[in-house]
Amino acid sequence: MSTWSEAGPRTVEQHAAAVAALLGPTGTETVPLADASGRVLAEDLSAGVALPPFDNSAMDGYAVRAAELAGASESAPVELPVAADLPAGRTDVPALEPGTVARIMTGAPVPEGADAIVPVERTDAGTERVRITAAPEPGAFVRRAGEDTTAGAVLLTAGTVLGAPQIGLAAAVGRPVLPVRRRPHVLVLSTGSELVAPGEPLQPGQIYESNGTMLAVAVREAGATAELLSFVPDDVERFRAVLADRASGTGPDRPDLVLTSGGVSAGAYEVVKDAMTGHGVEFGKVAMQPGGPQGCGRLDLGGTSVAVATLPGNPVSSLVSFEAFVRPALRAAMGHPAPARPVVSARLAGELSSPAGKRQFRRGVLDATTGTVAEVGTAGSHLIAALARADCLIDLPAATTSVADGEPVAVWLLDT
Template sequence: MTDDRGVSNGTETPDLTAVADHQARIAALLTTTPVESRPVAECLGLALAEDVVSPIPLPPFDNSAMDGYALRSVDVAEAAEDQPVELPVSEDVPAGRIDVPPLQPGTAHRIMTGAQMPSGADAVVPVERTDGGTERVRVRASAQPGAHVRRAGEDVTTGATVIPAGATLTPARLGLASAVGIETLRVRRPVRVLVLSTGSELVAPGSPLRPGQIYESNGLMLATAVRAAGGEARLLRFVPDDVQAFHTALAPHLDSTDLVLTSGGVSAGAYEVVKDALRGNGIEFTKVAMQPGMPQGAGRYRGGPTVVTLPGNPVSAMVSFEVFVRPALRGASGHDDVRRPVRRAVLTEPLTAPRGKRQYRRGLFDPSTESVTLQGGPGSHLLSALADANCLLEIPEDTTEVPAGSTVDVMLLD
């Protein structure tokens, strides 16, 4: 892996690029994905492209909220524990019965939760307030009109927008779509991402390490981050440090890829294969005013898919993904919520930061006290601290010292 020195080389700009400018560049490179229809069961995590309008009310009919007895409230107005009212039970109404007879005055229907209310009944008495009779029932409590009755349209009315376009489809939203009878949804196709893992020093986890080798982790980390953000990821591992091998590995995937995501090989070393392969092929390299993650690159590979090159140190790669790639990926996929939530938190210990660079530090946010504690130092190789963190502290470029007790912005992670 390479370091984060970001020394100017080739097409790099001589000055530092602002974080916001590089964010805008990557967002502009990723175009919005097309709309497609998918079965509701296959839409988890996708962005809805068109409003879901309910064709029915929800509930679709008046139904019982309890196991008990459907009756007229006037018939049990005098009922009490020491003075029960006895009524004949004329029908059983289980959930799903569609031929529910009307209720006659002075009678009760035994009814189950979710079953359709009979016409003529205006209340349900829970079975716990009766003797549970099947032919005649002794009711030991009165009931107000509407008691334990779910009214048709109480949750959703016909023609109501139940899920707006741009919403991320969660399990609850998919359940709602099914509840109003929707079988397929119009969604944005996920961004198709090829995560390219380069480096002759990389080996697969589980293999024995030889001197000078390390286990490949960035590819897996970034591919799973893509999937967590709502994209489709393919991981192409163990591309050697060879320019021709890089192009050869990339070629079969160009027509089926929206974004190529690389990590490493973009700094100032002698074997920066990613930079060597992409220079002159539409990719511009720059140094961004941030720590970690200064060396960056972006463009369109030979006029085709977007390429974003991230630094090789694992923390630099992951922070860069969060700052630049994730919001662009979610925006291109049609999501409304493209950015992580940001909270204000009280810093529990002092920190220092380099002037002229926006620093991202790993932290542990405590929502009960609205405070944040640093996790590990600023080193871009300290992956264990990132694994323990649930937020990133964002320290502005013009800030060099932040005393304990100061309020800072924290970007909440999953």
């Protein structure tokens, strides 16, 4: 098996597959309904009860025997005694004696013997006796038990992303908790002696730490959990010791993935590269811009190991790499049915050129009304201000060297 550097640059797809392969499918955990939003259902959800659980009234009105009202009309009302009052929630519903009706509220159980509901609007709303001015069809305004679902039926299949309607359904069939796929936990490392925490004064030559903060947010937006470990030691042994300590843990903060940005330049002292090279993490190039220099692997920490993805340090490179490699891997690991960003076709407003042999991701703003996309900023990988105004990435294939105004381009939607 040739090494990455021997084999030459990877395609975006090849490196995405390599990163995804580092993460196995996450296991199952049980969460209360209120915490299930956005989670992926781990097992099929079947109905513990039928819905509705019993025949019930679709209207406020009267439960009747339809045959007894066959001739009722405005001009020939039928008057019958009201034998019972049935609010919703009444659990001791008496059977309907022939020749009587029962006052009934929406959702209340239809009494045995009744076969139709007459809406209150078709009556004089009497409480002792009631005058009914319309002849109901048998079955009118009765919601049958099991009409929505029968008991035991599969309501949602494993892999469904849970939102308000799905959680409401689980509640409706009596489930207080749901089995969902565990979120991967990502340890985001911020390394670099030039970095200063936001809010602190900046010396000449220093910049504010932003990649770690940005990537931790991006991890959470992908549905995983993140912990940002800022300003880890620049000493290789101490750096490895910090990772070994985390990777050998057994709690929920044991990382499924360690994510770094920067620190992998050629030639210089770089803690990330020095601590990982030769220990299971490979570094190489991906034929893309921005984001060429990448690394990934399972870092051997002596007795334990942890999956690692190293992203380049320029903020735009870092975020584009996250979008291309890490986000889909995290979502696939937790069983998300759509790990990738939605991709749409749009017509380019303006012109773009792109180097041959490298897939380019340019920052864009999509106008959904006209179906056009315009570049924001330029190709420079340090232009985070432009990145922050973008809502999509314009995906230019490796073979593309120019795109003319109005030509179609593929666009990754970032804000959905």
